[in-house]
Amino acid sequence: MxxxxxxxxxxxxxxxxxxxxxxxxxxxxxxxxxxxxxxxxxxxxxxxxxxxxxxxxxxxxxxxxKPENRSWAVLQGSTLYTLSIVAVVGMIVLLTLFYVIRGKIRIDSGFAGRTIQRFNWVERFAHWTLASTFIILALTGLNLIIGRGVIMPIIGENAFGTLSAWGKIAHNYLAWPFMAALVMIFLLWVIHNVPNKLDLEWIKQGGGLLKKGVHPPARKFNAGQKVIFWAVVLGGAGLSYTGVMLLFPAWAGTPADWQFYQTIHALIAAALSAIVIAHIYIGSVGMEGAFDAMGSGEVDENWAKEHHALWVEEVKTSQARNSAQVQTPAE
Ligand code: HEM
Structure with a gap:
């Protein structure tokens, strides 16, 4: 020896x-x-x-x-890394092009100056809880996949280490209010998101998004919003299930099962982030008058008539019925 x-x-x-x-x-x-x-x-x-x-x-x-762990690590660093960047950056590029070509979608008939209530405070609370937690979860999750390659070279190893440690804590804890808000929006809005024949007409007319002056009729939610709703609900449920498996590896099974859940989690997150970016665009800078629905809860009547004509009729009919009942005292 x-x-x-x-x-x-x-x-x-x-x-x-x-x-x-x-x-x-x-x-x-x-x-x-x-x-x-x-x-x-x-x-x-x-x-x-x-x-x-x-x-x-x-x-x-x-x-x-374990060689399989190395292939999983390679998958993280190449496939998931590229897909995440392509999904997010690709959607931003598409929306920028859309904005340049179509411009902001205006209220064709101008503001009426009268408003109509679109979402009450419970709906807005559920929406903003879901939205704020999702945005932080998406950013902190994305950091785990692309941060090392994209952010670390810019801010340095130490700052990146601190950022990622806090990001991990935020990600693990904010998952819970996200899941609670997801259940809330599902219960509040599922009734308005059942697909029907009207949706086909809306899709045929491109939702009126492509051409000025085109306004396909819609109830409370149009076909485009139904797509967003189901993407958020089903994608959110998928993220929640796989996320809980990641948080509690003993429930996931073998390390290979855990890696499978992690891959699915990252893929759903990338796809849903791209969809949500499009939603944020149309709910803010992309469409005149849209933000108020989730801001104050009140939308301009002309906006409502152009985008949700049948819903406006339903609201007016039920208001008229209620005021008739008030004026006719019970005998
Ligand atoms: C700053 C970001 C966001 C803004 C400005 C925004 C804006 C809006 C607005 C204005 C509406 C109502 C549209 C209407 O009147 O019909 C809405 C609805 C909705 N939002 Fe958001 N939102 C944001 C983020 C999010 C996020 C991150 C999610 C989910 C993860 C989300 C999920 C939904 C869903 C499911 C609906 C109902 C379906 C629809 O209208 O598309 N929102 N949002």
Missing amino acids: TYLSRLLVACCLVLGLSVVAPIADAQINPTQQSVSEDALFEALGTGGTVAGRTTIPDPAAGALI
């Missing part, structure tokens, strides 16, 4: 390291090579195995390096 190997054995004994001997057919000796990561990775790169024997009762601890 050379002086170096004696020293290595002594270190292992002192540190209580569990890897004590290589498996006979291993192409590399992990006991001797455990301090040289490069040599171990090289062995894996050629399709070799790196396995040892362990004295720890958990057999999983015997796997020094």
Whole structure:
């Protein structure tokens, strides 16, 4: 035994390291090579195995390096990284083009000056809880996928470390109010989001978004909004389920199952982020008068007539019925 190997054995004994001997057919000796990561990775790169024997009762601890974990890491750094950037940046580019070509969608008949209530405070509370938590969850989640490549080079390792640590805490805790708000908007709005024949007409006319003066009739929610609603509800449910599995790995199953949930979680998040960016655009700068619906809860009557004509009729009819009942006292 050379002086170096004696020293290595002594270190292992002192540190209580569990890897004590290589498996006979291993192409590399992990006991001797455990301090040289490069040599171990090289062995894996050629399709070799790196396995040892362990004295720890958990057999999983015997796997020094798992090749499938490396492919998962590669998936993170290449496929998910690229898809996330393409989804988010692609949607922003598309919306910018739409804005340049179509411009802001104005109220064709101008503001009426009279308003009509569109969403009450419970609906607005649910919406803004969902919106604010989703935006933070999306940004902190995106940071986990692309932050290392995009943000770290700009702000440096230390700031990125602090940002990511806080981001992880925010992500883990804000998931709960997000899920609560998701249940709320589902219960409040599902009744208005059942697809019907009117939606086909709305889609045929491009929602009136492409041409000035075109206003396909719609009830409280048009076909475009129904798409947003179901994308948020189903995507949000998928994110919630996979997210809970990620938070509680014991429920997820094996480490490979956990990695599967993580991949699905990231894919849904990228797709939903792109859809939500389009929603934010149309609910703010993209359409005149739209924001008020979630701001004050009151929208201009002409905006309502142009975008939700049948809903305005329903509201007016029920208002007329109510005031008739008030004026006719019970006998
Ligand atoms: C700053 C960001 C946001 C703004 C300005 C905004 C604006 C709006 C507005 C104005 C409406 C009502 C549209 C109408 O009168 O019919 C609305 C509805 C809605 N919002 Fe948002 N929103 C934002 C973020 C979000 C986020 C992040 C989500 C989900 C994750 C979300 C989900 C919904 C859903 C499901 C509806 C009902 C369906 C629809 O109208 O499309 N919103 N939002």
